[in-house]
Amino acid sequence: MRKSFSFVQPPWRIALWSVAYSSVLAVAVFGNLIVIWIILAHKRMRTVTNYFLLNLAFSDASMAAFNALINFIYAVHGDWYFGEAYCKFQNFFPVTSVFASIYSMTAIAVDRYMAIIHPLKPRLSAKVTMGVIVSIWSLAVVLAFPLCYFSTTRAQPHRTICYVAWPRMEDDPFMYHIIVTVLLYVLPLVVMGITYTIVGVTLWGSEIPGDSSDNYHGQLKAKRKVVKMMIIVVVTFALCWLPYHLYFIVTGLDKRLMKWKYIQQVYLSVLWLAMSSTMYNPVIYCCLNSRFRTGFKRAFRWCPFIKASSYDELELRSIRLHQTRQSSISSIHRLRDSLTDGNLTNPSRAEFSSEVNFHS
Known part of the structure; x- marks a missing residue:
């Protein structure tokens, strides 16, 4: 360790942190690549919601691959080994990636809201969905551009810093982080909190006495599982990133904390927790969604103790019959509800438009 770097850790602690960060890298990259493969390789999985999940998986995998381990190496050694170009990328890309992740989740929340609360309104087309995804990344680049523009390296005795x-070094970093916290954390979580609250009240308050339709109850159950899964995804993200944002707010308000002898351990902890948010979603999908679980079985079918049944194959591949049946059922139920409710003033009676990717 360089003598000029004041935070020196024993080798055993560095080894433990190395294992922790390497685990995030391996699980996040491998798991999210499988999610991307499941969606792209199976036509039945190519839906509006899943395209946003694909974007979320791509941003998470990219963050883990390009930033998690590099951040750890720099935090531990205090010496930048990777040049000025990567210094700019290292500061720029995390904000871009997190923006893409959180607003992909927000787009899913809004899409679920429209599908459940306003089921008769037109859904997003594939073209519009791609446009939303491109817009998300474009706004992310704009927000993160100052970090790329002002990032640089500087040689100091015995080390290089990025x-x-x-x-204005006294005020600008703190103000920028406040803006980032509001736009990348507070605002989207408020939007998702409101939409999922409305959706949850509608779904869990939708048991209608006398309505014994098996299809109605089946679709209601499926929609509840979708919303439950997405709420878990959002809550996991929020919990992982909360300490990270609090760390920079607190240290920005009291810069003396940066000289505290345990501050490096605190930073490595909150950074690991934030980076670990990239590895949980594939596990959540696999546990809570039958089609993703089937996709993971197919991806790991080379393992002797994992077998994909014929039903599993049907779950991902039989799209035409399923879509025709769902289209007919949806049309019948929408006509029924329109005749029953008139102007659909009771949304709980409205047809919860079926989406093939989330039956479980």
Whole structure:
């Protein structure tokens, strides 16, 4: 360790942190690549919601691959080994990736809201969905651009540092992080909290006495599983990133904390927790969704103790009959509800438009 770097850790602690960060890298990249493969390789999985999940998986895999381990190496050694170009990328890409992740989740929440609360309104087409995804990444680049523009390296005795050379070093870093916290954390979580609350009240308050339709109850159950899964995804993200944002707010308000002898351990902990958010979603999908679970079985079918049944194959591949049946059922139920409710003032009686990717 360089003598000029004040935070020196014993080898055993560095080894433990190395295992922790390497585990995030391996699980996040491998798991999210499988999610991407499941969606792209199976036509039945190519739906609006799943395209946003694909975007979420791509941003999570990219963050883990390009930033998690590099951040750890720099935090431990205090010496930047990777050049000025990667310094700019290292500061720029995490904000871009997190923006894409959180707003993909927000887009899913809004899409679920429209599908369940306003089922008769047109759904997003594939073309519009792609446009939304491109817009998300474009806005992410704009928000993160100052980090890329002002990032640079500087040679010091015994080491090189990578930092953001803000015009006003006293005020700009803290103000920028407040803006990032609001736009990347507070605002989207508020939007998702409101939409999922409305959706949850509608779904879990939708038991209608006398309505014994098996299809109605089956679709209601499926929609509840979708919303439950997405709420778990959002809550996991929020819990993982909360300490990270609090860390920068607190240290921004009291810069003396940066000289505390345990501050490096605190930073490595909150950074690991934030980076670990990239590895949980594939596990959540596999546990809570039958089609993703089938996809993971197919991906790991080379393992002797994992077998995909003929039903599993049917679950992902038989799209035409399923879509025709769902289209007919949806049309019948929408006509029934329109005749029954008139202007659909009772949304709980409205047809919860079926989406083939989330039956479980």
